[in-house]
Amino acid sequence: MARTQVSVVVTGLGASTPVGGDVASTWDSLLAGRSGARSLTQDWVEEYDMPVRFGAPAAVDPSEALPRVQARRLDRSAQFAVVAAREAWADAGYEGNASDAGLDPDRVGVVCASGIGGLHTLLGNYDLLKEHGPRKVSPLAIPMLMPNSPAANVSLELQARAGAHAPVSACSSSAEAIAYGLDMIRSGRADIVVAGGSEAVILPLPIAAFANMMAMSKRNDEPERASRPFDRDRDGFVLGEGGALFVLESAEHAKARGARVYAELAGAGMSADAHHIAQSEPGGTGVIAATRKALVDADLSTDEVAHVNCHATSTPVGDAAESVALHKVFGDGVTTIPVTAPKSMIGHLLGGAGAVEAMTTVLSLHHGLIPPTINVDNLDEEIDLDVVRDAPRKLDDARPAALNNAFGFGGHNVVLAFRRQ
Amino acid sequence: MANTEEIRSGLADIVNEITGVPADDVQLEKSFTDDLDIDSLSMIEVVVAAEEKFGVKIPEDEVKNLATVGDAVSYIEKGQA
Numbered sequence: 093m094a095r096t097q098v099s100v101v102v103t104g105l106g107a108s109t110p111v112g113g114d115v116a117s118t119w120d121s122l123l124a125g126r127s128g129a130r131s132l133t134q135d136w137v138e139e140y141d142m143p144v145r146f147g148a149p150a151a152v153d154p155s156e157a158l159p160r161v162q163a164r165r166l167d168r169s170a171q172f173a174v175v176a177a178r179e180a181w182a183d184a185g186y187e188g189n190a191s192d193a194g195l196d197p198d199r200v201g202v203v204c205a206s207g208i209g210g211l212h213t214l215l216g217n218y219d220l221l222k223e224h225g226p227r228k229v230s231p232l233a234i235p236m237l238m239p240n241s242p243a244a245n246v247s248l249e250l251q252a253r254a255g256a257h258a259p260v261s262a263c264s265s266s267a268e269a270i271a272y273g274l275d276m277i278r279s280g281r282a283d284i285v286v287a288g289g290s291e292a293v294i295l296p297l298p299i300a301a302f303a304n305m306m307a308m309s310k311r312n313d314e315p316e317r318a319s320r321p322f323d324r325d326r327d328g329f330v331l332g333e334g335g336a337l338f339v340l341e342s343a344e345h346a347k348a349r350g351a352r353v354y355a356e357l358a359g360a361g362m363s364a365d366a367h368h369i370a371q372s373e374p375g376g377t378g379v380i381a382a383t384r385k386a387l388v389d390a391d392l393s394t395d396e397v398a399h400v401n402c403h404a405t406s407t408p409v410g411d412a413a414e415s416v417a418l419h420k421v422f423g424d425g426v427t428t429i430p431v432t433a434p435k436s437m438i439g440h441l442l443g444g445a446g447a448v449e450a451m452t453t454v455l456s457l458h459h460g461l462i463p464p465t466i467n468v469d470n471l472d473e474e475i476d477l478d479v480v481r482d483a484p485r486k487l488d489d490a491r492p493a494a495l496n497n498a499f500g501f502g503g504h505n506v507v508l509a510f511r512r513q
Numbered sequence: 514m515a516n517t518e519e520i521r522s523g524l525a526d527i528v529n530e531i532t533g534v535p536a537d538d539v540q541l542e543k544s545f546t547d548d549l550d551i552d553s554l555s556m557i558e559v560v561v562a563a564e565e566k567f568g569v570k571i572p573e574d575e576v577k578n579l580a581t582v583g584d585a586v587s588y589i590e591k592g593q594a
Contacts, residue, residue, distance in 0.1 A: 160533065161532060161533030164531075227564075231557040232554055
């Protein structure tokens with residue numbers, strides 16, 4: 093297929109994750125196979141006798157990375173977004189806001205997603221209402237808890253005026269945000285888009301709800317061993333928090349200023365299962381469709397794909413369905429494509445997962461290394477994939493592309509395709 | 514019962530906590546909006562915190578009349594009397 097589209101590249105990355113407060117420390121931890129999961133020490137764990145008593149909290153408290161007054165006006169989810177946006181912006185070589193950096197603010201956009209929104213703020217203010225009455229509810233509660241708050245705050249921070257958007261699709265939200273950013277640049281709405289997302293819901297209500305869905309691991313006595321995508325004994329996901337943001341830029345704009353380029357964001361594919369509100373479609377039909385759309389959009393053939401960074405959350409049904417889908421798209425060649433599952437170390441960042449794992453995919457292309465999947469003691473015999481285990485694996489130089497999968501409750505499927513530069 | 518300076522000083526601490534404005538800048542003649550750049554949402558937060566700290570009621574209708582720090586201090590003084 094002839095390509096007439098504007099090429100879009102990744103020029104900046106920022107992150108705050110359970111294994112590192114920035115991109116460099118996160119990447120080092122992932123290569124080293126370090127888990128961010130640990131026992132939770134909050135009072136409510138004992139108070140409510142929680143069925144799940146561990147998670148993967150952020151390695152660095154985002155409120156400590158921000159001025160005090162700014163931090164108190166931001167929900168924790170938006171704190172992650174602002175911290176990651178600052179890092180990504182500086183990493184791309186920009187200083188100050190858009191105007192300070194010599195850019196036209198009307199050509200700079202933001203797409204920053206959260207799956208659930210400002211739950212710390214919502215639940216905290218509901219407690220204030222119940223205990224002290226309506227007068228004690230913060231006048232900032234709504235602007236802090238609305239799911240577009242991270243996007244709005246990043247746009248404020250950078251004075252970005254081309255549009256600030258917050259696509260919501262559960263655990264694929266921030267991958268969808270990156271796909272939306274790609275569209276913004278291709279369609280000519282912006283030259284630069286800061287795109288990604290974050291999540292912060294390590295709280296008793298969502299943990300109880302996810303546990304009651306039987307979606308979470310209950311391996312309370314071994315938190316670091318609980319997230320085990322593709323392992324025979326996986327029993328659900330581990331809840332993480334944090335996020336990542338990308339600076340996306342038209343290749344032309346990046347070239348003109350001599351920017352360092354991590355990779356090309358070559359394409360995106362999206363689909364909806366229309367199967368069940370929370371369960372994966374076992375045949376992987378929607379995932380197959382999204383993957384094929386991403387390959388067509390990126391003008392890639394299946395044999396050009398060197399690596400797939402899987403969504404694999406460590407649930408019994410989801411991981412198997414992803415494997416089925418990969419087999420149907422890539423055929424017998426699938427066993428020559430090394431795959432990995434970062435959730436084995438960082439847990440599931442829900443709305444932040446897509447962006448953090450897309451970042452991992454980009455870094456794999458940039459550095460030529462695939463981080464391992466930890467805790468795969470016995471590869472599930474239903475999973476016939478080349479899972480990178482134990483140690484990082486060198487990426488095949490001959491194949492130029494890598495895919496990142498992100499799927500969400502509701503049947504949302506997003507596949508991003510990156511090409512080496 | 515707190516005197517004028519004690520109320521100003523207490524209010525200054527609240528303003529600093531909520532908005533980051535240095536407490537020393539919160540002087541009686543200063544306007545909350547024009548001098549201290551405090552928006553209406555932060556002003557409500559300041560008022561609710563002041564009600565708790567000084568044990569007074571400041572009705573919402575009254576907040577718009579509190580243009581300066583001095584206005585707020587006087588209102589709190591009267592409320593405590």
